[in-house]
Amino acid sequence: MAACPFCDESIHIAVFAKSEHCLAVYNRSPILRGHSMVIPREHYHTVLELPEEVYSDMMHFMRSVSGGLIKAFGASGINWTLQEGEDAGQTIEHLHFHLIPRKPKDLPEPGDWYPRLRENEVIDSDKRPTLSDKEMRHRVGELKPFFR
């Protein structure tokens, strides 16, 4: 079994904000500028198994990260999505919410974010376009001031 990519030390290059129990992580292969994820620091599979304290922290962090992403990217809205369990489309077994800040006419139809998200997730990570470490450091460096 492959090691969890969200437990690996290498995730820290993409972290732009932290709460007590969670991390906000810029997506290596964003479907739109600002596409990020919120994950628990510890390895949990699903929302339903989170201890109360971690769940509460995660949901409050989700909202503050959303406000920061909207400001940082001059967005007018945001999408959240959770795929809880493999039968619901979860592909990485470490709980993660997708957050995608949105702007007017950033996609041909406002609802197009999801098919793109899915397309992005199911393609092998070595085949899809990803940010280099240099690009990631630059992006995360730009973001951090919005989350202090």
Next chain:
Amino acid sequence: MAACPFCDESIHIAVFAKSEHCLAVYNRSPILRGHSMVIPREHYHTVLELPEEVYSDMMHFMRSVSGGLIKAFGASGINWTLQEGEDAGQTIEHLHFHLIPRKPKDLPEPGDWYPRLRENEVIDSDKRPTLSDKEMRHRVGELKPFFR
């Protein structure tokens, strides 16, 4: 401007669980059995404008409703989605999370729920298949025991 369908008294036929500030509502036109929504009782447009107390209540209610839906429908997972603002695909100006319990092979691909959700939302409500009041009462009557 049309009146808000989620503020209208007629919503109560579809309510199967309540928290202090929120309602769990069965979808009139479910894309899969169990497709429901969590909404605040008061008319708020977005997550970001919710008072802290209402947000906290909503997120805890989301999780307990998810557990109940999974049990009630013998599901193995669930999808959550939020479209925050019109540019993110929000079509009804009263905050609502979609919750869709999932089972193995309930759709050709686990990720197919979102295109269906979208298709469902953008079709005029008088054109898409909807549950009758009788069907809705039956469904809600079956669900309520899971949320006591």
